[in-house]
Amino acid sequence: MKPTDIGNPDYFHKVVDCQWACPAHTPVPEYIRLIAAGSYADAYMVNWRSNVFPGILGRTCDRPCEPACRRGRVEEEPVAICRLKRVAADYKGNVVKRMPRKARSKNGKRVACIGAGPASLTVARDLAPLGYEVVVFDGEAKAGGMIRSQIPKFRLPEEVIDEEVGYVMRLGVEFRGGQWVDSLKNILDDDFDAVFVGTGAPRGRDLDVPGRAEAAENIHIGIDWLASVAFGHTTTVGKRVIVLGGGNTAIDCCRSSKRLGGEDVTVIVRSGFEEMKASPWEKEDAMHEGIPILNYLVPKRVEHDNGRLTGMTFEAVRAEYDERGRRKLVPTGEPDRLVECDDVLVAIGQENAFPWIERDIGLEFDEWGMPVLDQATFQSTLPKVFFGGDAAFGPENIIRAVAHGHDAAISIDKFLSGEDVAARPAPGVTVSSQKMGIHEWSYDNEVSNDHRFKVPLRDLKQSLSNIKVEVELGFDPTLALAEAERCLNCDIQTVFTDRLCIECDGCVDICPTDCINFTDNGEEDALRTRLNAPASDTSQALYVSGPLKTARVMVKDENVCLHCGLCAERCPTGAWDMQKYLVEMEHAGPGCRPRKRRSRAA
Numbered sequence: 001m002k003p004t005d006i007g008n009p010d011y012f013h014k015v016v017d018c019q020w021a022c023p024a025h026t027p028v029p030e031y032i033r034l035i036a037a038g039s040y041a042d043a044y045m046v047n048w049r050s051n052v053f054p055g056i057l058g059r060t061c062d063r064p065c066e067p068a069c070r071r072g073r074v075e076e077e078p079v080a081i082c083r084l085k086r087v088a089a090d091y092k093g094n095v096v097k098r099m100p101r102k103a104r105s106k107n108g109k110r111v112a113c114i115g116a117g118p119a120s121l122t123v124a125r126d127l128a129p130l131g132y133e134v135v136v137f138d139g140e141a142k143a144g145g146m147i148r149s150q151i152p153k154f155r156l157p158e159e160v161i162d163e164e165v166g167y168v169m170r171l172g173v174e175f176r177g178g179q180w181v182d183s184l185k186n187i188l189d190d191d192f193d194a195v196f197v198g199t200g201a202p203r204g205r206d207l208d209v210p211g212r213a214e215a216a217e218n219i220h221i222g223i224d225w226l227a228s229v230a231f232g233h234t235t236t237v238g239k240r241v242i243v244l245g246g247g248n249t250a251i252d253c254c255r256s257s258k259r260l261g262g263e264d265v266t267v268i269v270r271s272g273f274e275e276m277k278a279s280p281w282e283k284e285d286a287m288h289e290g291i292p293i294l295n296y297l298v299p300k301r302v303e304h305d306n307g308r309l310t311g312m313t314f315e316a317v318r319a320e321y322d323e324r325g326r327r328k329l330v331p332t333g334e335p336d337r338l339v340e341c342d343d344v345l346v347a348i349g350q351e352n353a354f355p356w357i358e359r360d361i362g363l364e365f366d367e368w369g370m371p372v373l374d375q376a377t378f379q380s381t382l383p384k385v386f387f388g389g390d391a392a393f394g395p396e397n398i399i400r401a402v403a404h405g406h407d408a409a410i411s412i413d414k415f416l417s418g419e420d421v422a423a424r425p426a427p428g429v430t431v432s433s434q435k436m437g438i439h440e441w442s443y444d445n446e447v448s449n450d451h452r453f454k455v456p457l458r459d460l461k462q463s464l465s466n467i468k469v470e471v472e473l474g475f476d477p478t479l480a481l482a483e484a485e486r487c488l489n490c491d492i493q494t495v496f497t498d499r500l501c502i503e504c505d506g507c508v509d510i511c512p513t514d515c516i517n518f519t520d521n522g523e524e525d526a527l528r529t530r531l532n533a534p535a536s537d538t539s540q541a542l543y544v545s546g547p548l549k550t551a552r553v554m555v556k557d558e559n560v561c562l563h564c565g566l567c568a569e570r571c572p573t574g575a576w577d578m579q580k581y582l583v584e585m586e587h588a589g590p591g592c593r594p595r596k597r598r599s600r601a602a
Helices: 009-015 017-021 028-036 040-051 054-060 081-090 118-130 158-169 184-188 222-230 248-259 280-288 398-416 460-464 477-484 506-510 524-529 566-570
Strands: 110-114 133-138 174-177 194-197 219-221 240-244 264-268 297-305 308-321 327-331 337-340 343-346 385-387 428-433 492-496 516-519 542-544 553-557 576-584
Touching: 009 017, 009 576, 017 028, 028 040, 028 081, 028 477, 040 054, 040 081, 054 081, 054 158, 054 398, 081 477, 110 118, 110 184, 118 133, 118 158, 118 194, 118 398, 184 194, 194 398, 219 222, 222 248, 222 343, 240 248, 248 264, 248 280, 248 343, 308 343, 385 398, 492 553, 506 516, 506 566, 524 542, 566 576
Parallel strands: 110 133, 110 194, 133 174, 194 385, 219 343, 240 264, 240 343
Antiparallel strands: 297 308, 308 327, 308 337, 428 576, 492 576, 516 553, 542 553
16 A cells, blocks of 8 residues: 555544534534633634534534544444533633624625525625625524524524524624515526525425325424424414324424423334434433334324314334345234324425426426536536525535535635636645653543433423423533543544654554554555454545555554554654644635634733
């Protein structure tokens, strides 16, 4: 193998598994260290730059970072990355003065954002400080989109939404609330230089079984019902409630029902429990509140008495797989199951809906009714129109919508500046040695077996009595410090200098995971099999040095390295160094970078 090019920004970026897995590439270890040091405002600003909504995401994120967490390789549970993000938001204090200011002058370009959800707000956040006149349209009176309308207040309090949406709006963004856009052509005719479509996936899938139409009065589409609850239009529900679906929307529906008078609330899913799309912690929360989840039941018909809903009949199925691993649900032959109910909430998926986009303006759609987009730039076939969030490629989550917003803002900025939209900026990289002495480091590198700390919850009776009472209380500073110390500092990289190595094997002897090897070089497939601990995970790189004095090479398996620093402490020649590798993704122009806080001496 050739020597590893650690100068490639993506190499060590991938090694920071949590940051690489985050769609917005938030520098996770960086802000966790700041939390451990009690620098909550600094930690918040690190988050705010990349993910825009730390307080919101600290409560609602789907957490793609956590399954990737390196702590999960040595213990069952990863670091509570998401809930530590909330700590930064809860204890940050007043950060208004650290935010970018409004642009002193406009650059003469107007950008329309259709929909006021996380993708559009991210575009507005990135472009407004650059001098763009950004106008955000939304049918609701307040901005936030699905963050405000579909996430229950017991998970995400209104004041958190108001605060973080407010940080965007105070940058000089014009918000036209209560204004439905029913024609993209009209927007294009209104002298906008670019348009961003961030309307989400606003249409819930319906149920098509006998009896559905007759009992329609008590059968509700989940996302519409949640919005009605959020805005106070729906305040009660029947005592017996069936929720159909296995995603997070279904869990939000069942937990909301429990707080609106539902005494017998049941989630019914056609798949197995492990196959449900709902996050594991969402399912745990539902079961903690006494809500059963019934699996492998397929809706067969709606039972009613002259239009009055009485129940639903389900067919029991099991999963079978063909030689390609494709699943098929087949009847078990058991008797059909009747579940009595007063209301049914249908949360079996969401779809995009673009009836307001004319089909004769040059914007192409595919066979599924989705816009034809460039996967990297989010530009449509109508060059001045860009998409992002759920409106781009279908339902995802908030953090993915934020990532789309950042990328689309770069594209819009380049498009309106006459630059090549496809030329994407490289991330910013900062590398700094953490050495403070011969064997001293500027960070805590002690690795201990500490189990994940649980987030305190409000008393169940109290939380179920009020739909606006937040269930999770969040970590206090003491618990936050304990959880933050579980982080393995994966951004502190073990950097090897081959010309300094004397091949004493001291690093090999002390490595707790046997990830360091001195061996003859070879092809990667063969090399992976003959290391001290075979490197079977090919998705993780091998760090290979140049030739040493014996013609051997140093090979380190990045997959199992704990970044503990013992190799660097043991090395007598300093061939190993611990270097912090900070990667920050570029955004649309320099104007949206938070201003650095001036020191007292300044």
